[in-house]
Amino acid sequence: MENKKVLFVLPHDDFDDDEYFQTKEILESSGISTEVCSTHMSEAQGRFKKIVNPEFLIEDVEAEDFDAFIFIGGNGASELYNDIDVQNLVKDSLLEHKVIALIGWAVPILYYANVIKGRKVTTHEDLKQEVEAGGAFYTGISMEQDGDIITGFDNRSVKDVASAVIRSLDWQRQHEESSETVRG
Numbered sequence: 001m002e003n004k005k006v007l008f009v010l011p012h013d014d015f016d017d018d019e020y021f022q023t024k025e026i027l028e029s030s031g032i033s034t035e036v037c038s039t040h041m042s043e044a045q046g047r048f049k050k051i052v053n054p055e056f057l058i059e060d061v062e063a064e065d066f067d068a069f070i071f072i073g074g075n076g077a078s079e080l081y082n083d084i085d086v087q088n089l090v091k092d093s094l095l096e097h098k099v100i101a102l103i104g105w106a107v108p109i110l111y112y113a114n115v116i117k118g119r120k121v122t123t124h125e126d127l128k129q130e131v132e133a134g135g136a137f138y139t140g141i142s143m144e145q146d147g148d149i150i151t152g153f154d155n156r157s158v159k160d161v162a163s164a165v166i167r168s169l170d171w172q173r174q175h176e177e178s179s180e181t182v183r184g
Contacts, residue, residue: 014076017046063092073104
């Protein structure tokens with residue numbers, strides 16, 4: 001999985017520490033490089049007061065620079081819902097056929113980016129009505145994958161979400177290698 005890059009998108013305050021740190025550890029142990037961005041360059045603080053230093057502002061991120069994007073939930077994720085840079089990143093990533101994973105309270109970002117209609121998703125039960133209002137099919141299972149979009153119920157879904165991201169990136173890598181063989 002070398003040469004695969006994943007960007008974590010964190011709310012600046014009150015992100016879910018477990019979702020971020022556990023997912024990061026699983027991906028990096030698979031050889032995937034990770035970076036992190038947020039709405040501010042100052043220290044981002046999780047619900048349990050863990051600190052992360054963003055490397056980029058969301059507004060400076062281009063979809064083609066990464067292979068996958070993981071949006072971390074937590075109560076602070078609502079700050080990302082109406083952020084036009086977040087919405088554009090989601091739309092551009094889907095156009096580029098990038099993997100997008102959203103966990104828990106981050107899942108409504110799909111609704112606000114207007115890309116949720118007709119998709120199967122899962123998220124915390126408190127958000128069920130919101131995603132269904134956007135035209136999504138709520139499944140309520142631990143992890144759901146609908147094409148390039150992976151959603152997780154909450155921080156208990158981290159292993160399932162991380163595994164789905166790894167499988168998707170591995171499929172991308174294999175597809176890229178077979179395309180190069182055909183061209184070569």
